[in-house]
Amino acid sequence: MLDYVIIGGAQAGLSMAYHLTKMSKNFIVVDGDKEIGSSWLNRWDSLQLFTPTEYNNLPGLKFDAPKGYYPNKIEVANYFKSYVKEFNIPVQLNTLITSVKKTKDGFHILHKDGEFEAKNVIIATGPFHIPYTPPCHTKISKNTIQMHSNYYSAPHQLQAGDTLVVGGGDSGYQILNEISKDKSRTVYFSGDTNVKSIPEQFLGKTLWWWLTLIGFLSYNKYSWIGKRLSNITQPIIGTDTKEILSRKNVISAGRTNDALNEDIHFESGKVSTIKNIIWATGYRTNFKWIEGLELDADHYPKNYRGVSNIKGLYFIGLPWMFTRGSATLGGVSKDAHYLANLMKEEN
């Protein structure tokens, strides 16, 4: 019987592991993927963080890069690997948990090769579970290359010809930016063209410096200002959306309403020349494997600062779990610290 099983070995899980190590708890971190840092490594090749080094620190170990530098995904994964080594965190990879059930003494945790028994469980499986693609994608011709942004790495995955990017969030705009740098390719964009974008630098300081100064990252979602901030569409950070949309080879097509074979039906009319589609259309959550867990209207676990409706089952790393910082590298520390103190009191 372990004291804790932490499910998910990225920034949120590792932050909790740091505290459990300091508390000399008997625990293990399990992750379904084959490598530490895989959630970052699986993202597209040119990804650069929008948070500079000094805002990427997990508890107890500084991110090893100069101040003001924006790391890439490999540097984040390497930081996690050093973190595991530095604190000697016990990690078991290739262990996808398929079921968590409350028992009389704790929890029964199942994976395809075995099981764990633990008094407590910490779920750190991130905010992005099942890539969502609108249903009309099944009606599109087999000759068109289609992929969700989750599986996009670089333009070499695409065939020659017109390309469509659907989705006007950070991922959609960053991928649109990369693909439309090739001026010989016409790129259709289906997403919000009025979204606000803010630069990474302003008056010689990083955006994150300003956001910290005005307290944006610290307003909690139970305060009136936090409630408002958590409900507005988040601006795009560090990508100049207006410049990208003004490129001669970028065509804003409005909403994607339907599709059949080669024809894609946009709000602005039909286009039949599209050879590649990237769906940057977000994710759905999956917590079905946790028995007895109560979810809210957005399908996220009901919780207060990570404490769920099931005694002994905690969450870390959920978006806006407490503040905007909860699902960021630099912000998860505060939530981990809070939960660790609570765990000290409870045991």
Ligand SMILES: Cc1cc2nc3c(=O)[nH]c(=O)nc-3n(C[C@H](O)[C@H](O)[C@H](O)COP(=O)(O)OP(=O)(O)OC[C@H]3O[C@@H](n4cnc5c(N)ncnc54)[C@H](O)[C@@H]3O)c2cc1C
């Ligand atoms: C494109 C993009 C750019 C971002 N840029 C920044 C940035 O610049 N700065 C910043 O601070 N934040 C950024 N974020 C936000 C945030 O830091 C990340 O989403 C971060 O990856 C969340 O960390 P996490 O530990 O909560 O979960 P994840 O990184 O999603 O990791 C979850 C882990 O759980 C494992 N797992 C999932 N289910 C199971 C299961 N059933 N059993 C076992 N293991 C499981 C997965 O394999 C994975 O390793 C970005 C996010 C995205 C999508």
